[in-house]
Amino acid sequence: MDFFGGIRRYLFSYVLLNGIFITIQTKEEVLLDMRASGDELGWLTWPLDQGEKTGWEVVQRTLNGSQFYTYSICNVEEREQDNWLRTTFIQRHPLASRVFVELKFIVRDCNSFDGASLICKETFNLYTSESDADVGTTFRKSQFKKVATIAPDEITGKNEMHINTETRVVDGLSRKGFYLAFQDIGACIALLSVRVFYKTCPGTVQNLATFPETVAGAENQPLTEVSGVCVDNAASEELPRIYCTEEGKWAVQVGQCQCKPGYEEVKDTCQECRPGSFKAEASSDACEPCPANTDTLEHGAVLCACKDGFFRAPTDPSTGPCSGPPSAPRDLSAVPQPSVGRLILSWTPPEDTGGRNDITYSVECQRCDGVVCHPCGERVRYEPASMKLTEARVSVSELEAHLNYTFIVEAHSGVSQLAGEAQRPPSRSNVTIFLHYTDPPQITTMRLVGRTSTSLALSWDVSPRPRPQLNIRYKLTYHKKDDNLDKTTYTVLTLDKNSAQIKDLAPGTAYLFRVQALGSDDNSEGSRMEEHFETLTEGNPSQNYTVLLVAAVLVAMMLIVVSAVLFFRRRKRNSHTRQGPEDTYFSTPEQLKPLKTYVDxxxxxxxxxxxxxxxxxxxxxxxxxxxxxxxxxxxxxxxxxxxxxxxxxxxxxxxxxxxxxxxxxxxxxxxxxxxxxxxxxxxxxxxxxxxxxxxxxxxxxxYMENGALDRYLRDHDGEISSFQLVGMLRGIAAGMKYLSDMSYVHRDLAARNILVNNNMECKVSDFGLSRVLEDDPEGTYTTSGGKIPIRWTAPEAIAYRKFTSASDVWSFGIVMWEVMAFGERPYWDMSNHEVMKAINEAFRLPAPMDCPSAVYQLMLQCWLQDRAKRPRFGDIVSLLDKLLRSPESLKTIADFDPRVSIRLPSTSGSDGSPFRSVSEWLESIKMSQYSENFTCAGIVTMEQVLQMKTEDIKNIGVRLPGHLKRIAYSILGLKDQTSTLSVFAV
The missing domain is CATH 3.30.200.20 (Phosphorylase Kinase; domain 1)
Structure with missing residues (x-):
């Protein structure tokens, strides 16, 4: 039969216009390209001699001067077709254990052939066979292993053309080469292009590290570690490494290279710093301009040297600017304050600080007698100090009158000593002042230095301290303190020294004393100082001390007695307040524990x-x-x-x-x-x-030894009892109750984010999407965008991006389904759009195989549309505890429909027709590990499979309960040919 009859001429126009032969610009190493081979394909067809039948044949067409070759076959009117097309020997790269087969093909609609639709097929099969050498024209079907059944996404009718592209993975290759073969079982096919390639991570320079081109790993080795080398003039603390993924993409890099000192990154290279710039250490930063007062004329400078006259202090960073010594303080002045016996020095900071902010000052005092000057010595007092002053002001006291004083104020900085003596004079300022006190000095303090019952000894201090040659005298006046002022008798003494012994006083009497300093002419008087002092009483002068001692002893004894009474009362009270056994119920550690609230x-x-x-x-x-x-x-x-x-x-x-x-x-x-x-x-x-x-x-x-919960469940499918699964769910619910009690929402609760340890204890992890709830119990968290895990997220959170503990409860229901389904993907292959549409139309996930009815009912409660009606995590923990205390409650199994609860097509091939082999059927339900069991038991046709009972499945070696039920339920679905399509295909 002519392939596609009159529409063949449109095929190549469509091919050319849509450019299906244009090479995709990705890093793929091509091992076989049917288009590039032209007319030298040399592929083998089998059977070799088909008589009147026609097998695969090469068809050549010319368009715009270019020739195109295709393999086609169209034996749709004959039964029992088994036509093979085998490629030439394909050499494998030693490291490429995984290759991709890209097919471009057209399949004709069987309904477009009159009378042939009953025996016509619309699929073909892809096989592979490994070999260490080219076997030539030798062909044995038994040496080939099926890769996949190839079905078109769109079929071609009489008046339309649809070109399909499918890519399949051939994994686990280990020999020197392999063949591909295409099996036709009665379809009308045009094979337009076959391209075989493997993926590599291309050679690259990332973060100044060079990584060689690397063959992508196989499925069982998703990450291949690759070591790199830093580019010239770059270094790394640890060997740079990167990971090549199975898809030929570079993943996380570890060990970043950085340009060495004196070099900066420029387009994946390290280049020398230009003159006038520097870089002090290895980093990813660019070279910096030399700081102030520095320069360099070299390429690749690590540091910039100080210019002449500028320095770096020992504490300055070597990469910082240089600075000079400060100039002299300005506007230095000295203001005497005779009334308090001191003078105030003040000045203005230097006009030039040398580029520094650590300016301090020192004050030096010189006393001059005539033309000779001497240091003032330690007698002079400075407030706050004479060195390391930070304020431009100092108070100087204890100076003598009638002398010339010269004060030198010097500015200092961190580089003053480095600048040397030659640089110091410009940093000094000085001022000279002559102190002449016309007023007498001032009395500053008066003190009692001794007393008896009839005498008092006094002394006082003056400021400024008078010079010995000055004739300073003092007037001392005193009287009884309690005398009537109108009848008071005053006693006045004139003294040449600042002390006095007052005798002939009344015992036990208080006296008021006033002292003043007199000028040299006795007419000028200084400020007054008044104090009162009391003579001792008659008798032993120490009797007052005895009385005080006795009183102190009595007070101490009273304090000891009071302390003892308080101690025994407190001890008695504590003995009455101890808990009795009945009190422990009301004060458990959990009740005493303060309620914590999560802080974001x-x-x-x-x-x-x-x-x-x-x-x-x-x-x-x-x-x-x-x-x-x-x-x-x-x-x-x-x-x-x-x-x-x-x-x-x-x-x-x-x-x-x-x-x-x-x-x-x-x-x-x-x-x-x-x-x-x-x-x-x-x-x-x-x-x-x-x-x-x-x-x-x-x-x-x-460290959680068993890793993520979803993978752990898939690895132990059917090996864990329902009781154990419910126990795991109880642990997850308890963790979520704890988080909820802290006013905290997780937002990404899923089995992949639950970790399992050696004791099968589950722990909630991954808090990357988590946020705190507000104090309001109905508080929500509104996201500002970002991805939402649709299959696990409550409908109100999807629609309005509002998350509450109730939305976490919905997610927990999905986790329950994952656990009871041993890690099955929620909603199977449905797209996110289909999931949202189904949920809004009240669809809910069906009960997994062997799921207790009580557990499935709890799932449905978690999935209520009204979030206010969903149970709280505290309620969920209580219910799961109740089920675990009564294991018999788990024996009632929820209704199970294999047509819905198993990913169909598990009852038919990918084209909707019944499976043609046992291995094809087992592969579709992910039970291909039992292919050899079926073959050894002599079950090689689907008719024999349909006759099997549960005991027959056990007898061929299927022991795990979950696997046994999956196979049994799939057979049940096979028997009902009207139910071979999934409910989701409707």
Whole structure:
């Protein structure tokens, strides 16, 4: 039969106009390109001799001077077709264990052939066979392994043309080469292009590190570590490494290279700093201009030298500017204050500070007698000091009158000593003043130096201190303090010294004394000083002391007695307030524990404060990294050991921050630690501490041996009982109740964010999307944008981006479904749009296989449209506790429909028709590991499969309950040909 009849001429126009042969510009190493081979394909067809039948044939067409070759076949009117087309031997790259096969093809609609639709097919199969050498024309079907059934997305009718593109992965290749083969089972096909390639991460320079081109890894090796080399004049503290993903893309880099001192980064290279600029240390920064008063004429300068006359102080950074000594203080003046016996020196700061702000001052005093000057000595007092003054003012006292004083004020800075003696005079200013006191000195203090019952000995101080040659006299006046002023008898004494012995006084009597300094002419008087003093009473002069001593002893004895009484009363009261056994019910540790409320670290003005408040700082020497277990957004994740002083070694997970981070990246990285550090619950991942005070920041958490819950469940499908699964759910619910009680919403609760330890204990983790709720119990968190995990998120959170604890309850219901379905993906292959549409139309996930009815009913309660009617986490914990206390309540299984609850088509092939082989059927339900069991048992056709009972499945070696039920339910669906399509296809 002519392939596509009269519409063939349109095929190549469509091909050319739509450019399907244009090479996609990605880094792909092509091993086979059907188009590039032209007419030298040389592919093998089988059977070799088909008589009157026609197999695969090469068809050549010419358009605009270009020739195109296709392989086509169209035996749609004959039954039992088995036509093979095999490629030439394809040499494999030694490291490429995973290759991609890109097919471009056209499939004709069977309904477009009159009378042939019943036996016509619309699919074909792709096979592969490995070999260490080219076997030539030898062909054996048994040596080929099926890769996939190829079905078109669109089929071609009589008046339309649809070209399909499909890409399939061939993994696990290990021999020197391989063949591809295409099996036709009765379809009308045109194979337009076959391209075989493997992906590589292209050679690249990232962060000044050169990484070679690397073959992408296989599915079982998603990350391939690649070591790099720093570019010329760059260095790294640790060997730069990067990861090549299985898709041929570079992932997280570790060990950033940085340009050496004297070099800066320019377009993935390190170039020397130009004259007039420098760079002191290895970093990613650019060269900086030389600072003030420095310069360099060299290329690649590490530092800039000071210009002549400028210096750096010992405490100045070597990369900072240079400075000079300050100029002299300005406007120096001395203002005497005779009334208080001092003078005030003041000045204006230097006009030129030399470029520094550490200016201090020193004051030097010289006393001059005639033409000879001498240092004033230690007798002169300065307030606040004479050295290292920061204010432009000082008070000077204890000066003598009638002398010339010269005061020298010098400005200093950090480079004054380096500038040398030659530079010092310009920093000094001086002023000379002659002190002449016309007024007598002032009395400053009066004191009692001795007394008896009939005498008092007094002395007083004066300021300024009079010179010996000056004739200063004092007038002392006194009288009884309590005398009537009108009848008071005054006694006046004139003295030549500043002390007096007053005799013939009355015993036990208080006297008021007044003293004044007199000028040399006895007419000028200084300020007065008054004090009162009392003579002793008659008798023993020490009797007053005896009375005081006796009183002190009595007071001490009274204090001892009072203290003893208070002690015994307090002890008696405490004995009455101790708890009895009946009181412990009302004061459990949980009840006594104060209610905590979560504090959002993002509310802190300085996020580093939040980290220090909520997380424990760990010294990096206490941490030992053992093995990389993952690569996160910010860096690698290690398994390791924490050995803190005074504690046993514990296994930990260590999240690291890659070098070259920005401050925002560092804050984002540590924000999760600020959140985790506020939680303390056995079902919340425990933060051991952080490393923030060292170059490499880290977050250290407890190590969960079994990893993420969804992967753990998939790896143990059917091996865990319903009772154990409910126990795991109870732990998750308890952790979420704790978070909810702290007014905290998680926002990303999913099985992938639950971690499992060796005891199958589940702990909530991953607080990257988490935010605090407001004090209002109905408070919500409104996001400002970003991605939302649609399959796990409540409808009101999707529609309005408002999150509450009730939306976390919805997510918990999805987690329950994941757990009971052993890690199955919620809503299967439905798109996010289809999921949202289905939820809004009241669709809810069906019960998983073997799910207890009570558990599924709780799921449905979590998925109520009205969030106010959903249970709270406290209610969920109570219900799960009740189920665990009554295991028999888990024996009632929820209704299960395999047509809905198993990903169909598990009852048909990809084109909707029944499966043609047992292996194809097992592969569709992800049970291909049992293919050999079926073959050894002689079950090689789908007719035999349909006759199998549960006991037959057990007898061929399927023992795991979950696998047994999956296969059994799939057979049940196979028997009902009217139900072979998923309900979601409607």
């Amino acid at each position: 670290p993002h509310t802190y003005e300085d996020p580093n404060v939040a980290v220090l408040k909520f997380a424990t700082e760990i010294h990096p020497s206490h941490i030992t990294k053992q093995k990389v277990i993952g690569a996160g957004e910010f860096g690698e994740v290690y398994r390791g050991i924490l050995k803190a002083p005074g504690r046993k070694e514990v296994a930990v997970a260590i999240k690291t921050l890659k070098p070259g981070y920005t401050e925002k990246q560092r804050q984002d990285f540590l924000s999760e630690a600020s959140i985790m550090g506020q939680f303390s619950h056995q079902n919340i991942i425990r933060l051991e501490g952080v490393v923030t005070k060292f170059k490499h920041a880290m977050i250290v958490t407890e």
